[in-house]
Amino acid sequence: MAKLHQVSVIGMGLLGASITLAVSRISPKILTVGFAHRALTRKKARQLEVAGEVVGDLKSCVRDADLVILATPIRLFECLFLEIKKYAKSGVIITDVGSTKRFAHKWADGTLGKSNLYVGSHPIAGSEKQGVEYARDDLFDRARCIVTKTRTTSPPALELVSDFWRSLGCIVEIMSPAQHDRIFCNVSHLPHATAASLVNATHAAELRLCGKGFIDTSRVASGPENIWADIFLTNRQNTIYGIDRLIRELKRFQSAVKNQDRKKLERFLLAARKKRARMIEQKMKNKELL
Amino acid sequence: MAKLHQVSVIGMGLLGASITLAVSRISPKILTVGFAHRALTRKKARQLEVAGEVVGDLKSCVRDADLVILATPIRLFECLFLEIKKYAKSGVIITDVGSTKRFAHKWADGTLGKSNLYVGSHPIAGSEKQGVEYARDDLFDRARCIVTKTRTTSPPALELVSDFWRSLGCIVEIMSPAQHDRIFCNVSHLPHATAASLVNATHAAELRLCGKGFIDTSRVASGPENIWADIFLTNRQNTIYGIDRLIRELKRFQSAVKNQDRKKLERFLLAARKKRARMIEQKMKNKELL
Numbered sequence: 001m002a003k004l005h006q007v008s009v010i011g012m013g014l015l016g017a018s019i020t021l022a023v024s025r026i027s028p029k030i031l032t033v034g035f036a037h038r039a040l041t042r043k044k045a046r047q048l049e050v051a052g053e054v055v056g057d058l059k060s061c062v063r064d065a066d067l068v069i070l071a072t073p074i075r076l077f078e079c080l081f082l083e084i085k086k087y088a089k090s091g092v093i094i095t096d097v098g099s100t101k102r103f104a105h106k107w108a109d110g111t112l113g114k115s116n117l118y119v120g121s122h123p124i125a126g127s128e129k130q131g132v133e134y135a136r137d138d139l140f141d142r143a144r145c146i147v148t149k150t151r152t153t154s155p156p157a158l159e160l161v162s163d164f165w166r167s168l169g170c171i172v173e174i175m176s177p178a179q180h181d182r183i184f185c186n187v188s189h190l191p192h193a194t195a196a197s198l199v200n201a202t203h204a205a206e207l208r209l210c211g212k213g214f215i216d217t218s219r220v221a222s223g224p225e226n227i228w229a230d231i232f233l234t235n236r237q238n239t240i241y242g243i244d245r246l247i248r249e250l251k252r253f254q255s256a257v258k259n260q261d262r263k264k265l266e267r268f269l270l271a272a273r274k275k276r277a278r279m280i281e282q283k284m285k286n287k288e289l290l
Numbered sequence: 291m292a293k294l295h296q297v298s299v300i301g302m303g304l305l306g307a308s309i310t311l312a313v314s315r316i317s318p319k320i321l322t323v324g325f326a327h328r329a330l331t332r333k334k335a336r337q338l339e340v341a342g343e344v345v346g347d348l349k350s351c352v353r354d355a356d357l358v359i360l361a362t363p364i365r366l367f368e369c370l371f372l373e374i375k376k377y378a379k380s381g382v383i384i385t386d387v388g389s390t391k392r393f394a395h396k397w398a399d400g401t402l403g404k405s406n407l408y409v410g411s412h413p414i415a416g417s418e419k420q421g422v423e424y425a426r427d428d429l430f431d432r433a434r435c436i437v438t439k440t441r442t443t444s445p446p447a448l449e450l451v452s453d454f455w456r457s458l459g460c461i462v463e464i465m466s467p468a469q470h471d472r473i474f475c476n477v478s479h480l481p482h483a484t485a486a487s488l489v490n491a492t493h494a495a496e497l498r499l500c501g502k503g504f505i506d507t508s509r510v511a512s513g514p515e516n517i518w519a520d521i522f523l524t525n526r527q528n529t530i531y532g533i534d535r536l537i538r539e540l541k542r543f544q545s546a547v548k549n550q551d552r553k554k555l556e557r558f559l560l561a562a563r564k565k566r567a568r569m570i571e572q573k574m575k576n577k578e579l580l
Contacts, residue, residue, distance in 0.1 A: 124499075124501045144499065144501075146499075173499075183496045183499055184499070186491075186492050186493065186496050187492065187496055187497060187499055187500035187501070187504050188500070188501060188503055188504065190488065190491070190492070191488060191503050191504050191507040191508070192503065193540065193543055194484060194488050194507060194540070195507055195562070196543065196558060196559055196562035196563075197536060197539035197540045197542075197543055197562075198480065198481060198484050198536060198539075199561075199562040199565050199566050200539045200542075200558065200561055200562050200565070201476075201480070201532070201535045201536045201538070201539045202476050202477065202480070202565075203476065204565055204568070204569075206473045206476050206477055207477060207565070207568075207569040207572075208569075208572060209414075209434065209436075209463075209473055209474070209477055210477035210478070210569065211414045211434075211477070211478060213478055213481050213482065213509075213510045214477050214478065214481050215569075215570075215573075216506045216507070216509045216510070217481040217484060217485055217506070217507055217508075217509070217510060218481070218507075218562075218566055219503075219506045219507070220503045220506070220507060221559075221562040221563060221566050222563050222566050222567065222570075223559075223563070224563075225555075225556045225559035225560045225563060226556060228559050229552055229555045229556045229559060232547050232555060233547070233550060233552060233555070236547050236548070236550070239544070239547050240544055240547060240548055242491070243540050243541075243543065243544040243547075244544075245491045246487060246488060246491045246540065247537050247540055247541070248491070249487035249488075249490045249491045250483070250484070250487045250533050250536065250537055251533075251537075252487075253483055253486065253487055253533065254529070254530055254533040254534075257522050257523070257526050257529050257530060257533075258526070258530055260523060260526070262519055262523060265515075265519045265522060265523070266515045266516060266519045268486060268490065269486055269511075269513075269515035269518050269519060270515045271489075271490055272485070272486035272487075272489040272490050272508075272511040273486075273511060273512050273513070273514075273515060275489050275490070275492075275494055275497070276489050276508055276511050276512050277512065278494070278497075279494075279497040279498075279500065279505075280505070280512075282497075282498060283505075
């Protein structure tokens with residue numbers, strides 16, 4: 001962190017603005033610069049003082065940065081890498097906060113060249129709330145952050161990015177982009193596809209009678225569709241496999257009900273209950289849950 | 291309620307014991323009698339003073355009751371109706387708190403005779419917590435309670451049971467058992483099957499990395515497997531149709547991802563988000579959510 005004089009964040013949504021806020025709190029000597037495309041976002045970001053400087057042109061955002069962090073929808077990354085290459089100084093380290101990582105690495109290698117200083121990041125923080133007004137300087141406290149590297153990733157860049165997240169309070173874990181995308185498809189993207197499908201499979205008029213169970217099971221379906229479309233489209237094969245796996249389980253369950261096989265049904269439900277109990281127990285032990 | 295001198299509840303779990311507690315709070319003149327099969331449950335129920343009397347034999351539980359409420363797993367209802375017929379006085383009104391209603395009505399008609407005074411009830415209250423120790427005298431405050439009737443249901447019995455739940459704070463809604471089972475399959479049983487399938491479709495080792503999204507989407511999968519097996523086995527056809535409908539939605543979603551059809555994907559996600567937003571809005575307006 002001592003090496004950083006300026007951290008620039010592209011995108012002043014909940015995540016981006018929380019990064020600049022957290023950096024300012026923890027390392028007030030570092031200049032934070034936030035880029036926002038929309039004038040209204042810039043106005044709000046300035047009023048809320050989420051960054052040292054809030055700018056509307058990319059060049060002045062990245063020109064003097066030591067570290068540039070992409071916090072926009074994933075589909076913009078490829079263009080942004082090109083712009084950064086044009087305007088940033090040599091030696092700039094680049095990362096992002098996108099929820100999928102294989103495409104980000106592919107685009108970085110394609111646009112920035114083989115000796116680029118890009119490292120992938122995925123802080124597991126945020127909420128279904130969107131926008132700079134929900135930014136918090138403690139969003140990353142005790143949050144997990146996956147940092148991704150390939151065989152060509154620069155070791156010093158990897159170290160700097162990992163240290164950066166740790167300084168913000170994250171528990172950093174390093175893995176390959178392929179492993180990241182497979183795991184997070186299962187624990188995050190698949191639940192989202194499931195929740196949205198469940199809502200769409202239910203008659204609107206009947207939802208009046210739903211209880212807490214439906215509300216919780218469907219909560220993630222309230223996330224922004226453009227962000228999530230990006231996630232699914234950059235994690236296609238895993239999503240396709242995951243849905244196949246889920247459908248297989250649903251059919252196993254359905255056949256136990258069809259055949260009135262109480263033993264099989266209870267075994268299925270017990271397996272899920274036990275697996276979930278172990279997961280919750282582990283998270284309690286790690287103090288990941290309140 | 292003025293007509294009731296004794297209310298007997300069979301089963302001292304969370305729901306059963308919350309009923310006796312609520313009756314004692316609201317109408318202290320009514321004698322509440324709770325039946326529990328297990329000695330340990332009776333001991334706890336007496337220590338916690340959840341009912342006026344706690345008994346271990348069914349005869350003394352139902353003999354002098356004006357209203358008997360079944361609060362056991364659904365699969366025991368048929369046997370319990372036979373026992374109640376043997377021991378209860380004529381004119382006794384019977385209801386239950388089971389999550390499916392068609393079988394309960396069928397069993398009541400079959401065992402108690404055509405002119406029986408059975409009325410179905412399904413208070414939408416409770417939690418994934420089980421046991422008399424979680425009983426609360428305000429569990430039914432502002433809870434919805436579905437009361438079910440068929441063409442043969444006695445109007446005075448229907449009125450008494452409806453008034454009973456209203457006096458406990460419930461918002462009562464009357465419908466047929468078939469309509470009840472169809473709707474609650476969609477808004478409650480299907481989410482449960484989905485949550486359990488999602489957990490079973492996910493590798494245990496990967497769950498370490500899951501976030502709040504997975505935790506909420508899977509919460510109901512922590513419910514007791516014996517209770518839920520009863521629910522699915524007494525609501526088979528609706529469950530089978532519901533899973534077919536969910537699988538169709540999952541496949542629609544999957545094909546949009548396969549074909550990289552961003553428009554279709556965003557429309558799918560937007561439809562779910564909007565439908566859920568309307569549901570939440572309606573519940574906020576009705577003060578059903580905090």
